Amino acid sequence: MTMPGSLLLIFVLAGTPAPDTVRASSVKIHEVLGGPAGYIDLHNTGAATIDIGGWSVQACTGAAAPVELATMPAGTEIPAGEHFLITGQGFGGTVQQLVVEAIVGDGEMLLDRRGARIDSVGWAPSSPCRENQAAVSCPGFAQARDAVSRDTDNNKTDFGCILPID
Structure with missing residues:
Protein backbone atom coordinates (compact mmCIF):
# COMPACT_ATOMS: atom_id res chain seq x y z
CA MET A 1 0.00 0.00 0.00
CA THR A 2 1.27 3.47 -0.80
CA MET A 3 1.96 6.06 1.87
CA PRO A 4 -1.11 8.22 0.94
CA GLY A 5 -3.26 5.06 0.89
CA SER A 6 -1.99 4.05 4.34
CA LEU A 7 -2.78 7.48 5.75
CA LEU A 8 -6.30 7.39 4.31
CA LEU A 9 -6.92 3.99 5.89
CA ILE A 10 -5.69 5.26 9.27
CA PHE A 11 -8.01 8.29 9.10
CA VAL A 12 -11.00 6.16 8.10
CA LEU A 13 -10.42 3.64 10.90
CA ALA A 14 -9.78 6.37 13.46
CA GLY A 15 -13.21 7.87 12.74
CA THR A 16 -15.05 4.58 13.31
CA PRO A 17 -16.01 4.06 16.97
CA ALA A 18 -15.71 0.65 18.61
CA PRO A 19 -19.07 -1.14 19.15
CA ASP A 20 -18.93 -0.50 22.92
CA THR A 21 -18.42 3.23 22.39
CA VAL A 22 -21.39 5.28 23.56
CA ARG A 23 -22.07 8.05 21.05
CA ALA A 24 -23.91 11.22 22.02
CA SER A 25 -27.44 11.25 20.59
CA SER A 26 -30.78 12.75 21.44
CA VAL A 27 -32.47 9.37 20.82
CA LYS A 28 -33.06 7.45 24.06
CA ILE A 29 -34.62 4.13 24.98
CA HIS A 30 -37.53 5.67 26.86
CA GLU A 31 -39.60 2.66 27.89
CA VAL A 32 -39.40 -1.15 27.64
CA LEU A 33 -41.83 -3.99 28.30
CA GLY A 34 -40.66 -7.52 27.54
CA GLY A 35 -42.59 -10.38 25.99
CA PRO A 36 -44.64 -11.11 22.86
CA ALA A 37 -47.01 -8.23 23.74
CA GLY A 38 -44.10 -5.99 24.75
CA TYR A 39 -42.57 -2.91 23.22
CA ILE A 40 -39.55 -0.61 23.09
CA ASP A 41 -40.30 3.11 22.95
CA LEU A 42 -37.52 5.25 21.44
CA HIS A 43 -37.74 8.99 22.20
CA ASN A 44 -36.05 11.79 20.27
CA THR A 45 -35.32 14.35 22.99
CA GLY A 46 -33.65 16.77 20.58
CA ALA A 47 -34.83 19.78 18.58
CA ALA A 48 -34.28 18.22 15.14
CA THR A 49 -35.57 15.16 13.27
CA ILE A 50 -33.19 12.18 13.55
CA ASP A 51 -32.77 9.63 10.74
CA ILE A 52 -32.55 6.21 12.42
CA GLY A 53 -32.62 4.18 9.20
CA GLY A 54 -30.10 1.36 9.51
CA TRP A 55 -29.93 1.61 13.32
CA SER A 56 -30.56 -1.61 15.23
CA VAL A 57 -31.83 -2.81 18.56
CA GLN A 58 -29.90 -5.68 20.12
CA VAL A 95 -49.50 2.42 17.23
CA GLN A 96 -47.05 -0.17 15.87
CA GLN A 97 -44.25 1.35 13.82
CA LEU A 98 -42.00 -1.74 13.64
CA VAL A 99 -43.20 -5.22 14.64
CA VAL A 100 -40.93 -8.05 15.84
CA GLU A 101 -41.83 -11.49 17.17
CA ALA A 102 -41.26 -10.53 20.84
CA ILE A 103 -39.23 -8.19 23.01
CA VAL A 104 -36.74 -10.59 24.61
CA GLY A 105 -33.79 -10.62 26.97
CA ASP A 106 -32.64 -8.96 30.17
CA GLY A 107 -31.82 -5.72 28.39
CA GLU A 108 -31.88 -3.85 25.11
CA MET A 109 -29.18 -1.88 23.30
CA LEU A 110 -29.66 0.76 20.57
CA LEU A 111 -26.85 0.92 17.99
CA ASP A 112 -26.37 3.46 15.21
CA ARG A 113 -25.76 2.36 11.60
CA ARG A 114 -22.00 2.13 12.29
CA GLY A 115 -22.56 -0.22 15.22
CA ALA A 116 -21.77 2.28 17.99
CA ARG A 117 -23.88 2.08 21.14
CA ILE A 118 -26.30 5.00 21.40
CA ASP A 119 -28.22 3.94 24.51
CA SER A 120 -29.04 0.83 26.50
CA VAL A 121 -30.92 -0.55 29.45
CA GLY A 122 -30.40 -3.78 31.38
CA TRP A 123 -32.27 -5.07 34.39
CA ALA A 124 -30.03 -8.00 35.29
CA PRO A 125 -26.80 -7.18 37.16
CA SER A 126 -24.79 -9.24 34.65
CA SER A 127 -26.51 -7.89 31.51
CA PRO A 128 -24.05 -6.39 29.00
CA CYS A 129 -26.88 -4.01 28.04
CA ARG A 130 -26.89 -2.23 31.40
CA GLU A 131 -25.35 1.17 31.95
CA ASN A 132 -23.55 1.24 35.31
CA GLN A 133 -26.05 -0.27 37.79
CA ALA A 134 -28.89 -2.43 36.46
CA ALA A 135 -32.44 -1.07 36.42
CA VAL A 136 -34.80 -2.52 39.02
CA SER A 137 -36.66 -5.56 37.68
CA CYS A 138 -40.38 -4.81 37.09
CA PRO A 139 -42.31 -8.10 36.63
CA GLY A 140 -45.65 -7.26 35.01
CA PHE A 141 -44.74 -3.59 34.60
CA ALA A 142 -42.79 -1.58 32.04
CA GLN A 143 -39.47 0.12 32.79
CA ALA A 144 -39.40 3.78 31.84
CA ARG A 145 -37.44 6.99 32.14
CA ASP A 146 -39.10 10.21 33.30
CA ALA A 147 -41.09 12.37 30.83
CA VAL A 148 -37.95 14.02 29.38
CA SER A 149 -36.05 10.71 29.15
CA ARG A 150 -33.34 11.82 31.61
CA ASP A 151 -30.15 9.82 31.02
CA THR A 152 -27.41 9.76 33.66
CA ASP A 153 -25.82 6.57 32.25
CA ASN A 154 -26.98 4.68 35.34
CA ASN A 155 -30.00 2.44 34.66
CA LYS A 156 -30.88 2.12 38.36
CA THR A 157 -31.23 5.92 38.58
CA ASP A 158 -32.82 6.46 35.17
CA PHE A 159 -35.54 3.78 35.02
CA GLY A 160 -38.55 3.05 37.22
CA CYS A 161 -41.51 0.70 37.07
CA ILE A 162 -44.75 1.98 35.49
CA LEU A 163 -47.99 0.58 34.08
CA PRO A 164 -47.43 -0.48 30.45
CA ILE A 165 -48.99 1.49 27.58
CA ASP A 166 -51.99 0.07 25.74
Whole structure:
Protein backbone atom coordinates (compact mmCIF):
# COMPACT_ATOMS: atom_id res chain seq x y z
CA MET A 1 0.00 0.00 0.00
CA THR A 2 1.27 3.47 -0.80
CA MET A 3 1.96 6.06 1.87
CA PRO A 4 -1.11 8.22 0.94
CA GLY A 5 -3.26 5.06 0.89
CA SER A 6 -1.99 4.05 4.34
CA LEU A 7 -2.78 7.48 5.75
CA LEU A 8 -6.30 7.39 4.31
CA LEU A 9 -6.92 3.99 5.89
CA ILE A 10 -5.69 5.26 9.27
CA PHE A 11 -8.01 8.29 9.10
CA VAL A 12 -11.00 6.16 8.10
CA LEU A 13 -10.42 3.64 10.90
CA ALA A 14 -9.78 6.37 13.46
CA GLY A 15 -13.21 7.87 12.74
CA THR A 16 -15.05 4.58 13.31
CA PRO A 17 -16.01 4.06 16.97
CA ALA A 18 -15.71 0.65 18.61
CA PRO A 19 -19.07 -1.14 19.15
CA ASP A 20 -18.93 -0.50 22.92
CA THR A 21 -18.42 3.23 22.39
CA VAL A 22 -21.39 5.28 23.56
CA ARG A 23 -22.07 8.05 21.05
CA ALA A 24 -23.91 11.22 22.02
CA SER A 25 -27.44 11.25 20.59
CA SER A 26 -30.78 12.75 21.44
CA VAL A 27 -32.47 9.37 20.82
CA LYS A 28 -33.06 7.45 24.06
CA ILE A 29 -34.62 4.13 24.98
CA HIS A 30 -37.53 5.67 26.86
CA GLU A 31 -39.60 2.66 27.89
CA VAL A 32 -39.40 -1.15 27.64
CA LEU A 33 -41.83 -3.99 28.30
CA GLY A 34 -40.66 -7.52 27.54
CA GLY A 35 -42.59 -10.38 25.99
CA PRO A 36 -44.64 -11.11 22.86
CA ALA A 37 -47.01 -8.23 23.74
CA GLY A 38 -44.10 -5.99 24.75
CA TYR A 39 -42.57 -2.91 23.22
CA ILE A 40 -39.55 -0.61 23.09
CA ASP A 41 -40.30 3.11 22.95
CA LEU A 42 -37.52 5.25 21.44
CA HIS A 43 -37.74 8.99 22.20
CA ASN A 44 -36.05 11.79 20.27
CA THR A 45 -35.32 14.35 22.99
CA GLY A 46 -33.65 16.77 20.58
CA ALA A 47 -34.83 19.78 18.58
CA ALA A 48 -34.28 18.22 15.14
CA THR A 49 -35.57 15.16 13.27
CA ILE A 50 -33.19 12.18 13.55
CA ASP A 51 -32.77 9.63 10.74
CA ILE A 52 -32.55 6.21 12.42
CA GLY A 53 -32.62 4.18 9.20
CA GLY A 54 -30.10 1.36 9.51
CA TRP A 55 -29.93 1.61 13.32
CA SER A 56 -30.56 -1.61 15.23
CA VAL A 57 -31.83 -2.81 18.56
CA GLN A 58 -29.90 -5.68 20.12
CA ALA A 59 -31.31 -7.90 22.89
CA CYS A 60 -29.11 -9.15 25.72
CA THR A 61 -30.31 -12.71 26.25
CA GLY A 62 -27.63 -14.24 28.45
CA ALA A 63 -25.62 -15.39 25.42
CA ALA A 64 -21.98 -14.38 24.93
CA ALA A 65 -23.06 -11.45 22.75
CA PRO A 66 -26.33 -9.55 22.23
CA VAL A 67 -28.56 -10.74 19.39
CA GLU A 68 -30.24 -8.54 16.82
CA LEU A 69 -33.87 -7.85 17.62
CA ALA A 70 -34.70 -5.29 14.89
CA THR A 71 -33.15 -3.07 12.24
CA MET A 72 -34.85 0.19 11.34
CA PRO A 73 -35.79 0.41 7.65
CA ALA A 74 -34.00 2.99 5.48
CA GLY A 75 -35.62 6.40 5.73
CA THR A 76 -37.03 5.85 9.23
CA GLU A 77 -37.06 9.13 11.12
CA ILE A 78 -38.12 10.33 14.56
CA PRO A 79 -39.26 13.97 14.54
CA ALA A 80 -38.07 16.25 17.35
CA GLY A 81 -39.78 15.41 20.63
CA GLU A 82 -41.56 12.37 19.18
CA HIS A 83 -41.45 8.61 19.83
CA PHE A 84 -40.90 5.49 17.69
CA LEU A 85 -42.48 2.22 18.86
CA ILE A 86 -41.06 -1.26 18.23
CA THR A 87 -43.66 -3.83 19.29
CA GLY A 88 -44.00 -7.55 19.77
CA GLN A 89 -46.54 -9.37 17.59
CA GLY A 90 -48.98 -9.66 20.50
CA PHE A 91 -48.99 -5.92 21.26
CA GLY A 92 -52.60 -4.71 21.44
CA GLY A 93 -52.04 -0.98 21.04
CA THR A 94 -53.00 1.05 18.01
CA VAL A 95 -49.50 2.42 17.23
CA GLN A 96 -47.05 -0.17 15.87
CA GLN A 97 -44.25 1.35 13.82
CA LEU A 98 -42.00 -1.74 13.64
CA VAL A 99 -43.20 -5.22 14.64
CA VAL A 100 -40.93 -8.05 15.84
CA GLU A 101 -41.83 -11.49 17.17
CA ALA A 102 -41.26 -10.53 20.84
CA ILE A 103 -39.23 -8.19 23.01
CA VAL A 104 -36.74 -10.59 24.61
CA GLY A 105 -33.79 -10.62 26.97
CA ASP A 106 -32.64 -8.96 30.17
CA GLY A 107 -31.82 -5.72 28.39
CA GLU A 108 -31.88 -3.85 25.11
CA MET A 109 -29.18 -1.88 23.30
CA LEU A 110 -29.66 0.76 20.57
CA LEU A 111 -26.85 0.92 17.99
CA ASP A 112 -26.37 3.46 15.21
CA ARG A 113 -25.76 2.36 11.60
CA ARG A 114 -22.00 2.13 12.29
CA GLY A 115 -22.56 -0.22 15.22
CA ALA A 116 -21.77 2.28 17.99
CA ARG A 117 -23.88 2.08 21.14
CA ILE A 118 -26.30 5.00 21.40
CA ASP A 119 -28.22 3.94 24.51
CA SER A 120 -29.04 0.83 26.50
CA VAL A 121 -30.92 -0.55 29.45
CA GLY A 122 -30.40 -3.78 31.38
CA TRP A 123 -32.27 -5.07 34.39
CA ALA A 124 -30.03 -8.00 35.29
CA PRO A 125 -26.80 -7.18 37.16
CA SER A 126 -24.79 -9.24 34.65
CA SER A 127 -26.51 -7.89 31.51
CA PRO A 128 -24.05 -6.39 29.00
CA CYS A 129 -26.88 -4.01 28.04
CA ARG A 130 -26.89 -2.23 31.40
CA GLU A 131 -25.35 1.17 31.95
CA ASN A 132 -23.55 1.24 35.31
CA GLN A 133 -26.05 -0.27 37.79
CA ALA A 134 -28.89 -2.43 36.46
CA ALA A 135 -32.44 -1.07 36.42
CA VAL A 136 -34.80 -2.52 39.02
CA SER A 137 -36.66 -5.56 37.68
CA CYS A 138 -40.38 -4.81 37.09
CA PRO A 139 -42.31 -8.10 36.63
CA GLY A 140 -45.65 -7.26 35.01
CA PHE A 141 -44.74 -3.59 34.60
CA ALA A 142 -42.79 -1.58 32.04
CA GLN A 143 -39.47 0.12 32.79
CA ALA A 144 -39.40 3.78 31.84
CA ARG A 145 -37.44 6.99 32.14
CA ASP A 146 -39.10 10.21 33.30
CA ALA A 147 -41.09 12.37 30.83
CA VAL A 148 -37.95 14.02 29.38
CA SER A 149 -36.05 10.71 29.15
CA ARG A 150 -33.34 11.82 31.61
CA ASP A 151 -30.15 9.82 31.02
CA THR A 152 -27.41 9.76 33.66
CA ASP A 153 -25.82 6.57 32.25
CA ASN A 154 -26.98 4.68 35.34
CA ASN A 155 -30.00 2.44 34.66
CA LYS A 156 -30.88 2.12 38.36
CA THR A 157 -31.23 5.92 38.58
CA ASP A 158 -32.82 6.46 35.17
CA PHE A 159 -35.54 3.78 35.02
CA GLY A 160 -38.55 3.05 37.22
CA CYS A 161 -41.51 0.70 37.07
CA ILE A 162 -44.75 1.98 35.49
CA LEU A 163 -47.99 0.58 34.08
CA PRO A 164 -47.43 -0.48 30.45
CA ILE A 165 -48.99 1.49 27.58
CA ASP A 166 -51.99 0.07 25.74
